[in-house]
Amino acid sequence: MEGSAVLGFLFCLVTGIQAAGTAQQGTGLVGDGSLTLSLLQVEAAQTTPPFYLGFATAAPQIEGANATDGRGPSIWDTYEAIPGNIDNGDTSAVADDFYHLYLNDIAAMRLLGVKRFRMSIAWPRIFPSGDGQVNQQGLDFYARVLEALLVAGIEPHVTLYHWDLPQALQDRFGGWNSDQIVPIFAQYAATVFQALGDYTTHWTTVNEPWTFCFLGYGQGSGAPGINDKVQAWNCVHNVLQAHAAAVKQFRALVPGGKISINLNCDWAQPLTGAPSDADAAQRKMEFMLGAFADPIFKGDFPASVKQRISFLPQITPQLAADLNGSVDYFALNHYTSTFVANQQGAMGLQGACDYTETQVDVNGKLIGDQAESDWLKVTPWGFRLMLNWVNNRYQPNEIVVTENGMSMKGESAMPMPQALQDTQRVNFCRDYVAAATDAVNLDKVPMTGYFAWSLLDNFEWGNGYSKRFGLVHVDFKTQQRYYKASAKFLVNLFNCTVLDPTYTYPSD
Ligand SMILES: *[C@@H]1O[C@H](CO)[C@@H](O)[C@H](O)[C@H]1NC(C)=O
Numbered sequence: 001m002e003g004s005a006v007l008g009f010l011f012c013l014v015t016g017i018q019a020a021g022t023a024q025q026g027t028g029l030v031g032d033g034s035l036t037l038s039l040l041q042v043e044a045a046q047t048t049p050p051f052y053l054g055f056a057t058a059a060p061q062i063e064g065a066n067a068t069d070g071r072g073p074s075i076w077d078t079y080e081a082i083p084g085n086i087d088n089g090d091t092s093a094v095a096d097d098f099y100h101l102y103l104n105d106i107a108a109m110r111l112l113g114v115k116r117f118r119m120s121i122a123w124p125r126i127f128p129s130g131d132g133q134v135n136q137q138g139l140d141f142y143a144r145v146l147e148a149l150l151v152a153g154i155e156p157h158v159t160l161y162h163w164d165l166p167q168a169l170q171d172r173f174g175g176w177n178s179d180q181i182v183p184i185f186a187q188y189a190a191t192v193f194q195a196l197g198d199y200t201t202h203w204t205t206v207n208e209p210w211t212f213c214f215l216g217y218g219q220g221s222g223a224p225g226i227n228d229k230v231q232a233w234n235c236v237h238n239v240l241q242a243h244a245a246a247v248k249q250f251r252a253l254v255p256g257g258k259i260s261i262n263l264n265c266d267w268a269q270p271l272t273g274a275p276s277d278a279d280a281a282q283r284k285m286e287f288m289l290g291a292f293a294d295p296i297f298k299g300d301f302p303a304s305v306k307q308r309i310s311f312l313p314q315i316t317p318q319l320a321a322d323l324n325g326s327v328d329y330f331a332l333n334h335y336t337s338t339f340v341a342n343q344q345g346a347m348g349l350q351g352a353c354d355y356t357e358t359q360v361d362v363n364g365k366l367i368g369d370q371a372e373s374d375w376l377k378v379t380p381w382g383f384r385l386m387l388n389w390v391n392n393r394y395q396p397n398e399i400v401v402t403e404n405g406m407s408m409k410g411e412s413a414m415p416m417p418q419a420l421q422d423t424q425r426v427n428f429c430r431d432y433v434a435a436a437t438d439a440v441n442l443d444k445v446p447m448t449g450y451f452a453w454s455l456l457d458n459f460e461w462g463n464g465y466s467k468r469f470g471l472v473h474v475d476f477k478t479q480q481r482y483y484k485a486s487a488k489f490l491v492n493l494f495n496c497t498v499l500d501p502t503y504t505y506p507s508d
């Protein structure tokens with residue numbers, strides 16, 4: 001399209017956003033004049049961080065509409081239906097109803113001046129049975145979302161898979177336990193790249209395979225609820241193959257695009273000064289992050305893993321060659337740290353690992369302040385060490401932190417006005433961003449982007465709606481949105497420019 005045509009196209013869509021927002025009056029973000037004004041009058045920070053800001057989400061946590069426009073069931077739908085799996089019996093069936101309210105939520109980001117948005121595509125919307133017949137309505141939905149983002153001046157960063165495997169593939173061959181998934185994932189990827197590849201150059205294949213392999217297949221504390229370490233390590237191997245196969249499609253279909261895989265890791269702090277604990281902490285990093293990143297960057301699983309996991313699948317020379325160059329930037333999800341101690345014979349989440357993990361030091365002191373989520377302690381110092389570890393071991397061209405955030409202690413029980421003043425989260429963002437800034441400025445870590453998790457309070461997996469990670473508060477009964485202090489803090493810190501200061505979000 002020529003420049004003028006693009007402008008005309010964008011103008012129409014901007015009008016579309018406003019019109020649609022008006023049509024949905026009362027269902028959107030609530031901002032009275034004073035809130036809007038104070039937002040726009042925030043003073044620019046003295047110095048802005050040396051990386052960009054984005055807000056992150058995932059389809060199964062926000063979209064709802066779980067049976068709308070032909071979407072098929074996912075393994076999470078099945079898992080949620082089993083009593084006891086999700087706190088309070090919550091389900092993701094409605095969640096934030098982003099499927100219907102996406103224009104409102106995009107408008108909310110536009111008003112905040114956020115210029116990047118991370119989202120995922122729901123595989124069961126594109127292929128309700130995992131493969132076979134494409135569901136055009138699913139592709140159309142994401143085309144609408146991506147268009148609206150571009151019009152709002154927001155760059156989409158898109159993840160193909162954020163844990164919502166079509167149930168049919170679990171039923172047919174055991175999902176990620178089988179390498180039958182590899183060509184089917186590649187076909188799904190190719191379908192999405194063909195239909196949506198023009199909207200953005202920023203992509204990732206799979207989000208947090210550590211989490212869904214070891215919690216979903218290895219422990220049973222997430223979908224599909226299987227407790228088998230052999231399946232978990234098969235999952236690791238099949239994820240690596242599926243990633244490589246999807247990237248092959250990407251190179252052909254999205255020339256000039258950049259792709260990665262979102263890998264999560266906690267920082268492992270040695271419990272004591274003993275060299276054996278230092279080794280154990282290193283081993284923990286190799287088990288959690290190295291299990292995925294070593295095959296990609298070094299062509300094989302870490303030696304520490306190969307020595308201990310007797311049933312570990314092999315990385316063949318062919319797979320190593322396919323993985324080589326399969327990420328254009330390192331996509332890291334990071335939240336917290338643990339203490340790690342050497343212990344011969346210890347079994348962990350990943351099997352025989354010879355280390356134990358705790359959240360308290362030898363004196364019984366917590367590693368950091370407690371968040372609402374049990375597993376999450378506030379340890380910004382660990383973020384800087386984590387970034388350095390990634391940089392030293394893999395020397396990536398670029399690191400993008402694709403998730404970082406927290407559930408604030410006590411937030412779910414607070415009356416809303418108090419929950420909106422989320423001081424613990426503001427401090428978390430301030431301190432984690434400062435730690436990353438030091439990693440960039442002082443340690444020369446090539447981190448270029450930071451995605452705060454998450455735009456909205458949402459369906460927090462096994463915790464249902466009982467833990468809130470949003471920068472924007474969601475009243476799940478009314479689907480109204482309210483900015484928290486942390487959202488305003490972050491856009492202020494990053495000196496985000498509101499694109500259209502006269503634009504006010506429709507309110508009652
Ligand atoms: C913040 O943004 C404004 C407007 O774009 C710019 O003039 C100013 O220099 C920026 N401040 C910093 C600290 O980058």
Ligand SMILES: *[C@@H]1O[C@H](CO)[C@@H](O)[C@H](O)[C@H]1NC(C)=O
Pocket residue numbers: 066067071072073074077080081091092093
């Ligand atoms: C949608 O969610 C409801 C409630 O959890 C569930 O009963 C239903 O099976 C789900 N539908 C699909 C297609 O997954």
Ligand SMILES: *[C@@H]1O[C@H](CO)[C@@H](O)[C@H](O)[C@H]1NC(C)=O
Pocket residue numbers: 297298299320324325
């Ligand atoms: C990846 O390929 C490059 C050449 O394209 C080669 O120099 C490098 O050694 C390979 N890396 C691994 C881990 O095999």
